[in-house]
Each structure stands twice: as C-alpha cells, then as structure tokens.
Amino acid sequence: MKHKALVIGESVQSFLCVIRSLGRRGIRVDTASNRLDHPALFSRYIQNRFMLNPYSSGRDEWVKRLNLLLKSGDYDLVIPCHDSTIVPMQANRESLAHLSRITILEPGCFDLISSKLKTWELAKNAGVNVPEQMQVFSIQDLAEARQRFSLPLVLKPETSVTVENIHTRHVVRKIHSRDQLDEVGRSMLATGPFLVQKPFYGTGTGVEFLARHGKILTAFQHLRIHEKIGGGPSCYRKSIPLMPHLLHATRKIIERLDYTGVGMAEFKIHPDTGDWVFLEINGRFWGSLPLAVASGADFPFDLFQMMILDKTDFSSQTYKKGIFCRNLLLDGAWFVESFRQNHFGTRFNHFSLPRFLKEAANIFKGCERWDAITLDDPLPGIMQMKNVGADLIKGTPLHIPWT
Template sequence: MEMVGIHYLAGVPKCHAETGPMKSTQKVLVIGDDSRSFLSTVRSLGRKGIEVHAAPFDFGSAALLSRYIRKVHFVPYYLDGGAEWLATVSQLLRDEQYELVIPCDERALLPLCLHREELGELARLAIPSPTALEMFFDKIKTRELAQSLGVPVAAGRLLNADELAPSVIADIGLPVVVKQPKSYQLPDLYIRSSTSIVRDEPALTACLRKHTNSAEPILLEQMFEGCGVGVSVLCSDGVILQAFEHHRAHELDGSSYYRKSAPLDADRLAAVARMTTAIRYTGLAMFEFKVNVNSRSWILIEVNARPWGSLPLPVSIGIDFPYRLFQLLSEHKESPALNYPIDRYGRNLMLDFWQARLQAELFRGRPTQALAHWGSWLWGFRRLLTGRERHDSCVLDDYRPGVKEVCDLFAGRAKSLRMRVTGKRAPTGTLAQRLRALAASPQASITILFVCQGNINRSSYAEIRARQLFADNAGRFTFTSAGMLPRNRRPSSPEAVKIAAKHGVDMVRHQSRHATRASLDQADLVIAFDETNLRYITARYPDLATQICLLSELDPRQGAATVIADPEGSSVAVFDAVFQTIDTCLLELARIAQPVERAP
C-alpha cells in the first residue's frame, strides 16, 4: 500500500515562516456554516489577523454573523459531475489568491479531494491525502487499519448476502449497530447515511430488508457500553504535533454537545499514533472512542479527519488547532506541543438544550424525576461563574452568532406556541393577492414554480395537475417544479405514481430537479408546501424569505395557512389525501386567476 502525505501543493510557492505579525494580505477560505467546527475555525484564524472568507451552504446560519468573516461567497451545489461547482470555485481561488482552503465537513471536502490536482494549482487545500481519504472516510477501512495495528474495535463483521435477522442475532447479539461505510459519498453527496442501533428482532428484520439491495457492504457491530471520548490531534507526516482529549459530559444516542477536557490516556494516544504513522497523516483529526468506565476497556469508533464538532473546547483553552494547521500548511511551521488545563467544559447551548428536552421526555408523567433532570442540567451552569465553562457560540469578542441563536430559539418556541393555541401558522404571504396582481399585470407570461423537499411527490404532482387545470391559458401561465434537496433525476415513488394515475396525472416519466437560484429568480411566484421547504429556501437564499407562499393558504377547508405534509414513506391512503388537498388548492388557484384572465 502506497503511503503518502497531504502535501498536494504543486504550482503553489512555499511561504516562509514569519516571526512577526501576520500580513494583512493573508486570506483563508473556510467552507461550511455550523456553529461548532466552522465558527471555531473562523474565530481562530480571525483572531490572528488572517482575513477569513466563507463559502456556506446555509446563508441564514448564525455563524455567518461572526465579526471575523470578511466576505461570504456563493458556491453552487456539487451536482451532475460538478462542472458549475468547479468553475465557480476555480474562479474564486484565482480572484482571491487564498493561502489556504479549509473544508469543515464532507460535503465540502469530498469535491475538493476529487479535484485536488487542478484546484491544488490555485491554493493550498487542507484535505487528506488519497491514502488518508481511503482509510479514514470509510468505516470498514478504518476498522481494518485499526485491527492490523492492534487498536481495539467492537466485535463485528460484514452483513452477508440475503442474511436474516436470527443469524445476525445468534452471531452478534442485540442490540446491534448497523453502519454504512461512508457518511457521505459522491455522486449523492448531500445524502447522509445513517448508523442504526437496532434493539429487537422485528426492527432488525426491517433494517436488513432496507439494505437487501445495497450496492455497498454493510457493517454489523456489537453494541459497546460506554461513554464517548475524543482524542484530537494535529499531525505532520504521521507525527503527532499536538494532542487533546475530551470526555462527553452529556450524551444521548451517541451524540453530545457538552464535554470536558481530560488528561491524555497514554494507551489511546499510542493507538492514535500507530494509525497516523501508518499512513503518514498530515492535518487535523479527531479519533472517537467509547470507554467503559467500569472495566476501563475501550474501542475505536471512527475518525473525523477534518475540523470536528467539539473543536471549540480545545480552542477556548489555548489549544488552537485551526491556526496551527494554518501555520503547518501555509508557513511549514511545526509548533511545539502545549499542555492544557483539565476539567474545562465546552457547551453548545442551543443543541445541549435541545438534547436536554429530549431526555426530559423520558420522564413524562414522572414530575419528580423530570424536576431532578432539569435541576441537574441547570446546576451545570455554575461552572460559568468559576470560569470553567465556555460556550461554542456565545463569546464576548464575537457575540452576534450567539445572540442570533438565542433569538432564533425564542422565535421558534413562540411559533410553536402559536400553532398549539390556534392550530394555524402565520401565512408566508397572501397567495391569492399575489396571484390576482400577476394575472392583472400586462406581462405576457407568468411562471409559477412549485417547490417541495425532493421534487418527487408533491411539487411534481402539482406541476402536472396545474397544467391540466390551466390548459385554456397555457400560453400565459407556465408551471414548473423543483426540490430543495440538491438531487437531480430521481423518479417519483411507486405510491406517488399509482395514486397520481388515479387522479388523472401521469408521473411515470418525471425526474426530479434541484431548485437552483436561477430557477427561483425566473419564477414570478414560488409556492411551497411545508415548513421544511421554507427553511431550505430561506436558509440558502435569505433574500427570498418574503417571496414564498404556501399552497395550503388556498385550502378553504383549512381556513388558514397550514401545511401539506410530505407523504414520502407513507401509505397509499396518505398519498391519496395529500393529492386531494393539492387538487383542492389548485382548483382555488385556477378560480382566483380565471376572472382576471378573461376580463376585457
């Protein structure tokens, strides 16, 4: 096996290490938008005087309010071979002359890796080498590498073809962890694979049925009881320059948003060193372990070879991983390892609160236990008073992202309360008024775009059905549809095709389309179906937030703007009800437009 490092820097001149202040011309592009790895990276570099630019997926993200972001750039999704993405990114790198490009998740990292040769001529890329990409971004390959180096992993094996639940249970037991090898992969870059913890035989049977025709291997592992531990490292050619260990303070279903610094365990650090040395790894990585506090045994779970979710904690206590990565890749400077204080806590306030609410649901009907749960959660905030706790978003020198997160939380709670009290949501816009205004306007052609989640059920049905209802005015009204999910050419579900045919709509040949900025701008009226659609559109295109209406505003049976829920994965009866509701709304749409269209 070829062992190579990360230094794909062909055509890019080396920078000499500087001992003085950072040059104002030094610029870095950070791709992402979350309030953990992305925001922590942005703040780390910005505080050192580096000019930081961002290329987000969610343009409504609170993290983009950071004072340390100088510019925000729009980059299209990587679709259909990525030609538009590659042209946009290439031009951006030429125009801005970045010292370094840092991707903060796989959706950004994988396209950079695929086009490392051409983009590596334009800027340094903080991406893993081909060997590291193969070993650390495939759970099966990670497991095989760990086993070959004597690093403990959970007992398990690959799923056999046509295997049934009883044989899996006999061999592995329950609960069983079912893993797909990669969280993200091309060409379906924006579909995240899931890891399932299956606790009984019926659920396992359903899970195995789901993976029956899978084109990729499926990993089965025994459930290892323990708490989550992370060992984070900065490496150069396999050598660990800095290491940091954290333990999860709160944990639910394998996720945590509250953690604390802990002393480095020598055995786990040695295991990490064996793996980084074997592939001569260069860059940042977080090795995730599970530790049984009773037996003190532990196993490796996976490796995140990129900026990771718990990154704000080490940065907040002086282990500045992002800036030291910049020094390593841009200045070829290997800074010495630093010690760090233990029992320092880091909390993602909004996500930890959300997780605490989920845990409180376990105590429904048991007020004493629920009160104790919330009391324990609130008691943890005492560490703020002693300086032993930091928050991921809420920091004094860059307060706006944290303030926006809190405001968004209260706004969301107020909306939910209004929904519970009235049973209705506030209309996104007055669809009837907008349609009448368009119909009365002198413009010769009016384009109406229906947008749902994936453009395989609701919006596709509405597009075809609207054409039927507006057949007499086909010369003036044009109907199209798209989905907010960045996926193209997916067919409608069999249930949708079957029930649509019952309603006289042929969806057999429909292929999904992604709602691009161009398609949204070209529409005179954008009509969505539910809250998820609205969130997707307004997150990526905040300036369109007031230009979108909900189709259900026209449902006279509802009397207000409720939603038309996605029927995907439901029974044919649900599909039938959804299509009936769409028919009702479209009939009203046609009725509203018709008198104006025929006016002399």
C-alpha cells in the same frame, strides 16, 4: 501584508470556530457557504462572504465557481469544514486550482478513513482494540449477526457520505428489537452492504490531533458529557488530560495512514473498568472543536502555522483541563430526548435532576463555555437564538442539526 484564508462551511460549530480562531490571530478571513443568512456569517472576523451553491454530482459548475474564488482571492490557505465540501473536493482534486493550499487529505489516506470497514481493519491490524463486528450483505447475514452478538446491535453504514449523494448522510443506528432490526436492516441493504457491531457500553472520548506525515505534532482529549442517545455528536463535553494508552493507539493508526492534517480519533471508554475500543477517525475539523480552542488547543491556527509557516514544533503547548463547552441548541434537544427516551439510555448518558444541578454549577464556577456565543463575537450566537425563537413563535417544527 496580512495572510488570507478562505473558510468553507455551514455550521456554528467547526466552521464558526475556525473563522474565530484565525480572525483573532490577525488573519484575514473570507468565507464561502451555500447560504448567506447563516448565523455563523454574522461573525465580526469575516471580511468577505461568498456564495457557493451546493455540489451536484456530474456537474462542473460547482468546481468552476470554487476555482474562481480560489484564483481571485489569492488565499494562503483554504479550509473546508464539512463533508458536503470535502468529499466533492476529494473527488475533483485534479480540477482544483491551488490544490497545495487546500487542507484536504491525500487520496489514499482519505479513501481509508472514509471506509469504516477499512479503518476498522487497519486499527485491528495495528493491535488497537476495536469492537466485534461483521459485514452484512443480506438478510441472512443479518440473522447470523443477531445470533452471534445478540440484541441490541449497532448498524453502521460503510461510508457516511458519498459524492454521488452528497446531501444524504448515512447514520449509525442502534437496534433494540428483532422487528426494528428487520426494518432498518432491509432499508440499509437497499444502498449496499453495511456493518453490524456488538455495542460497547461506555463514554465517548476523542483524541484530537495535528499530524504531519504520520507524526502527531500536538494533541488534545475531551470526554463526552452529553451525546445523542443511540449514537451521534456530543453537545456537552469536558477537556481532560491525554490518556497515554489512547494517544498511543492514535499514534499507531496515524503512522500507518501517513496522515497530514487535523483529525480526531473517536473512542469509547468504560469509566469503571477502564476498558476501551477505537471507533473511527474523523478526518476534518470536528463538532467539538470550540472546546479545544477554549481550552487553549488552537488547532485551526496550529494548522495554519504548519501549512504556511512550516512549523512542526508544538512541544511547548499546553491546554487547560476541566473546561466544559456546551452547544446550547443541541443540548436543549438532548435534555428533551433524554427525558423522553431514558428507558433506552444508559447510566453514562441520561438526564437526572442532581446531574443537571451539578452541571449547571459549572457556569458559576467560570469553567463553562458555549459553542456559538463568545464575549468577543456574540452576534452569531444571538442570531442562532433569534432564529430558534422565531420558529417557536411561528410554530414551525424545529430541525435540530445533529450531524
């Protein structure tokens, strides 16, 4: 009898990648999503597609519908891929059927990594390099932060998503002027205190991992090549060898969290000096997951093996270095944004013709992959491009899903 998994999500990045990873291994994959016309749902690896309406705080219809899916499907494993599902699951975990089969974190661990302040304090106490920061409760605190660190500044919400307002994502903002600081600061204070950090200039890198009870079983590292200017996800990345000092820092944090599951530790590293800082933990499958899988670090299947087959020895696994992976839609937006806002960029993250030509050569070298389009499952990527083309023809403004 085949194993069965329910994958819940809504993107062509982690959601589609998890579907493909499990489907390629012969696992029967069903999906639940808040729309049935999403490009990812055209994957050949999906057996059944179910509708799961968006969560509304204070209502139990969402939990009832989810429990109905969990009970009727008899799934070996349930994998939520996005905060819009994970956060409600965490808040309603005592009401969920078959909880042991759902890949969500233990409450204490989730509470810690959901708070950027608590994560920063935990890392600092573990002796991990972190950026300088202060917590802001008022306009007076904001003025003090400007005097202490000087512009530009990074303004970070204490929590990205809350169950009370699951459909609003609080984003990190980079501030370049006093007027902008006052405007954005007042807006953020309306929802509560936030963090102000001194910027660290460098390149984003992530150490992805699978852990059990605080022990990292397997790991992978990528380097961001293109990322949203001012802060945000990467749209073009490269697999690189694990840096021992960053893996060591990740281990110290994961041990203190007694972490079980997949995740990514985010860092910034200066390519010239080697200086680095830890930023945060992404406690779920991450947007650049297609690069890891394309490089041979098959985290969705590894998670399945750990949870269902009780496998803990992944010591023989290796992955390919020097593989590039691009999100075509987001990277197109990056080129436009970089060209328009280059005066706000840095030399680590900006457009230039020589750089473009050098990166384009990766396609002909055979070391580039794409998030949505794969040879064995091309339809999701084709449908995504079709939707974009239709919007352009109709003159509909494109909504670029950076988050």
